[in-house]
Amino acid sequence: xxxxxxxxxxxxxxxxxxxxxxxxxxxxxxxxxxxxxxxxxxxxxxxxxxxxxxxxxxxxxxxxxxxxxxxxxxxxxxxxxxxxxxxxxxxxxxxxxxxxxxxxxxxxxxxxxxxxxxxxxxxxxxxxxxxxxxxxxxxxxxxxxxxxxxxxxxxxxxxxxxxxxxxxxxxxxxxxxxxxxxxxxxxxxxxxxxxxxxxxxxxxxxxxxxxxxxxxxxxxxxxxxxxxxxxxxxxxxxxxxxxxxxxxxxxxxxxxxxxxxxxxxxxxxxxxxxxxxxxxxxxxxxxxxxxxxxxxxxxxxxxxxxxxxxxxxxxxxxxxxxxxxxxxxxxxxxxxxxxxxxxxxxxxxxxxxxxxxxxxxxxxxxxxxxxxxxxxxxxxxxxxxxxxxxxxxxxxx
Numbered sequence: 001x002x003x004x005x006x007x008x009x010x011x012x013x014x015x016x017x018x019x020x021x022x023x024x025x026x027x028x029x030x031x032x033x034x035x036x037x038x039x040x041x042x043x044x045x046x047x048x049x050x051x052x053x054x055x056x057x058x059x060x061x062x063x064x065x066x067x068x069x070x071x072x073x074x075x076x077x078x079x080x081x082x083x084x085x086x087x088x089x090x091x092x093x094x095x096x097x098x099x100x101x102x103x104x105x106x107x108x109x110x111x112x113x114x115x116x117x118x119x120x121x122x123x124x125x126x127x128x129x130x131x132x133x134x135x136x137x138x139x140x141x142x143x144x145x146x147x148x149x150x151x152x153x154x155x156x157x158x159x160x161x162x163x164x165x166x167x168x169x170x171x172x173x174x175x176x177x178x179x180x181x182x183x184x185x186x187x188x189x190x191x192x193x194x195x196x197x198x199x200x201x202x203x204x205x206x207x208x209x210x211x212x213x214x215x216x217x218x219x220x221x222x223x224x225x226x227x228x229x230x231x232x233x234x235x236x237x238x239x240x241x242x243x244x245x246x247x248x249x250x251x252x253x254x255x256x257x258x259x260x261x262x263x264x265x266x267x268x269x270x271x272x273x274x275x276x277x278x279x280x281x282x283x284x285x286x287x288x289x290x291x292x293x294x295x296x297x298x299x300x301x302x303x304x305x306x307x308x309x310x311x312x313x314x315x316x317x318x319x320x321x322x323x324x325x326x327x328x329x330x331x332x333x334x335x336x337x338x339x340x341x342x343x344x345x346x347x348x349x350x351x352x353x354x355x356x357x358x359x360x361x362x363x364x365x366x367x368x369x370x371x372x373x374x375x376x377x378x379x380x381x382x383x384x385x386x387x388x389x390x391x392x393x394x395x396x397x
Contacts, residue, residue, distance in 0.1 A: 212308025
């Protein structure tokens, strides 16, 4: 059975944030008040995490002419992590969006859960690829989003499809919840071993990342190929906001023997995303693969000295304090933000003994080893869900 394809703009209202003179400047952002939601607050479970978010005052909120959220609104990322989205829950009674997001508000002929499943389907991914501009910082506009094509079965059929896909996704989410619990556990271990970086209750000496590293290198600016090349090349999209790796979209490159030492990441290297939207710049992860991969120009490769462990630095930069530090370095920037190698090395960090850092790293690796086994079944469930989703939106379910 085939259904009519309609434009998303015909069945949804799309609302940009206020980008005029009332857009909050750095001085108008606070640690309490009304959430000013950006891409970094959107979670993989489609929730919105306001912890560590920016906030605006009631007065500033009242001045905004656009971008005020309502319960059940879908917030969709237009820059950087294209297609990332989350749903406004009842816990957010008031809120506004940053310029990197757009509000998608379905009209009465479109079921909200059906739309949610469409946005995470391969059909929507194809639409993103159709409109994204291919720039170093991929982006869409609300105008582009309005042109996305979506199948529109009768409302009762939408509800039936949504119910089936939601049940299938619930099974998949249980695996992902195990990953989240592991992440929460490691954050707790970090705080237990090193203390809160804000207050430094254990009284560690405070220095800079420069004190813990021996070399810092930018990646290559050479053009990569979709299929040809000796080495896979890591780009900014391969590092997730949570400090993990996503190898689903890799390109390839050849490197001369001389350039291999400059541009290859080896197991144990710390990689830092130096250019992105201000909410996503500073994504950090430890490269833990056995086979070397090349790094693109928007990444910085960091190698530690005898005082530092890359897993400790990564956990520090991925902590709430670390994320806030990175955001504060870029708050006044509109559009693309950059933290260069010197600025990265100047970031303040607690300097606990290497033995303690190494002990933390061994715990991280033990947890990651267990998670990798769990990821196999999680990937299988994701493949099954995607196949089911593809059938659903082609009228075969």
